[in-house]
Amino acid sequence: xxxxxxxxxxxxxxxxxxxxxxxxxxxxxxxxxxxxxxxxxxxxxxxxxxxxxxxxxxxxxxxxxxxxxxxxxxxxxxxxxxxxxxxxxxxxxxxxxxxxxxxxxxxxxxxxxxxxxxxxxxxxxxxxxxxxxxxxxxxxxxxxxxxxxxxxxxxxxxxxxxxxxxxxxxxxxxxxxxxxxxxxxxxxxxxxxxxxxxxxxxxxxxxxxxxxxxxxxxxxxxxxxxxxxxxxxxxxxxxxxxxxxxxxx
Numbered sequence: 001x002x003x004x005x006x007x008x009x010x011x012x013x014x015x016x017x018x019x020x021x022x023x024x025x026x027x028x029x030x031x032x033x034x035x036x037x038x039x040x041x042x043x044x045x046x047x048x049x050x051x052x053x054x055x056x057x058x059x060x061x062x063x064x065x066x067x068x069x070x071x072x073x074x075x076x077x078x079x080x081x082x083x084x085x086x087x088x089x090x091x092x093x094x095x096x097x098x099x100x101x102x103x104x105x106x107x108x109x110x111x112x113x114x115x116x117x118x119x120x121x122x123x124x125x126x127x128x129x130x131x132x133x134x135x136x137x138x139x140x141x142x143x144x145x146x147x148x149x150x151x152x153x154x155x156x157x158x159x160x161x162x163x164x165x166x167x168x169x170x171x172x173x174x175x176x177x178x179x180x181x182x183x184x185x186x187x188x189x190x191x192x193x194x195x196x197x198x199x200x201x202x203x204x205x206x207x208x209x210x211x212x213x214x215x216x217x218x219x220x221x222x223x224x225x226x227x228x229x230x231x232x233x234x235x236x237x238x239x240x241x242x243x244x245x246x247x248x249x
Contacts, residue, residue: 007051017041032217046100050107057111064144065118072121076114084114089179094171105175108155112182115148116189123193130200138197145190152183 021041035041060070068076087109122141129229131137157177166172 001226010044010048010051013044014113026076031116046103053107061115061118064140064147065122066140068118073116075121076117080114083110087174090174091171094169102171104174109175109178112148112155112179112186115144116186117183119145119148119186120189121162123189123196126193126196141193145186146191147214149183149190150187152179152186153181156183161243206231 003088018031020030021034023235025031025034035045066119087106119141122137122144126132126137126141156176156179159172162172
């Protein structure tokens with residue numbers, strides 16, 4: 001309910017600001033210039049962009065991971081709080097202006113960390129117990145892990161190229177190190193998932209071999225019992241047909 005009220009108020013404020021700019025300026029370009037020159041307007045529009053980004057990420061998370069368990073939600077809150085605190089403390093070391101692009105990079109870094117934590121938790125869950133719907137679970141997890149690796153690698157490449165073009169000690173260096181760590185962690189999580197899949201496959205093959213061996217032993221025991229019975233007396237047509245059925249099964 002609170003989230004719905006907040007979303008409605010944000011959309012209403014952003015719509016009012018935009019309509020006011022269009023009313024006071026003759027064309028669209030002038031309205032955009034007017035919006036960019038007001039701190040209050042920028043704050044309202046930034047709030048709307050953050051809200052839209054949050055909704056997109058929420059539905060993407062529901063699509064690829066499904067609903068989160070209560071323990072996962074609690075762990076994400078704790079780890080996200082520490083991640084934000086550490087990043088803010090690291091910002092004091094580097095020089096640079098805090099603008100809109102810094103906010104985009106900060107949100108991207110936080111999203112990459114949270115996405116990686118969810119994937120790591122799901123791999124640990126897979127190692128502990130089999131999922132209820134294996135096909136859906138593995139499809140979601142594989143796609144999400146691949147997206148995590150690609151996103152972190154793309155952001156790392158962007159940070160490296162930016163630092164090469166503008167070699168100065170600013171916050172892009174910090175983002176580069178953070179995304180390098182995230183790329184390694186997401187790749188290790190993907191490799192861990194591959195090892196878990198290999199272990200599941202080997203376990204199933206061993207179980208199948210044991211079941212086949214057990215069926216062969218039972219079939220051999222039945223045949224031996226029928227032979228012993230046949231030696232004791234004359235074989236009837238029913239016994240002969242039963243032997244043929246066992247041999248062909």
